[in-house]
Amino acid sequence: EAPKDNHDEL
């Protein structure tokens, strides 16, 4: 599963 909610990096 693609890290959809994973854009936690800048």
Add this chain to the structure above:
Amino acid sequence: MNLFRLLGDLAHLASIFILLHKIQTTRSCRGISFKTQALYVLVFLTRYVDLFFHWVSLYNFVMKIFFIASSCYILYLMKYRFRPTHDPSLDTFKIEYLLGPCFVLALIFNYHFELAEVLWAFSIYLEAVAIFPQLFMLQRTGEAEAITTHYLAALGVYRALYIPNWIYRYFTEGVVDPIAVVAGIVQTGLYLDFFYVYFTKVLQGQKFELPA
């Protein structure tokens, strides 16, 4: 959050303060590519659309606002305040060659085919190559003020630190973000030539000069 990412973000912050310091103290944006700075504004605006619907943390929020605001401010300084000190005849890289391919890549390689995700992927690809006009300008002039090279070095360090951050995250969280990793490695690679000259010349107290 881990130490590599924190230090990387701090290097990114440092690069922006170095650039602001350079512009304010020399009252000039000589040697700085307006095109690269404009691309960074576009990078931040397209990446951080999730500010409106996805809360990560206060740290994340504050940094995003800062990156958007500071990059716009730098553009303002270059475009209006110190406009006469910018020489467009040296800043000649065609950014269409970057924007088009990045947009196509984002349409093909994204995590979900929806606006915010395509814009996010676009911003990742664009950030990877946004330094091109700046490096191209450096190549054309063949030299740079020390402070400009410190700015570029801090930017490069920021990118380099994101790589151990991903390795660390892979082992501790089992998380891999292939789009960010591939683009990030390409982006870091673009700094290698620069770093070589920076470490062998500028940090030894010599002027940044490219071999003729």
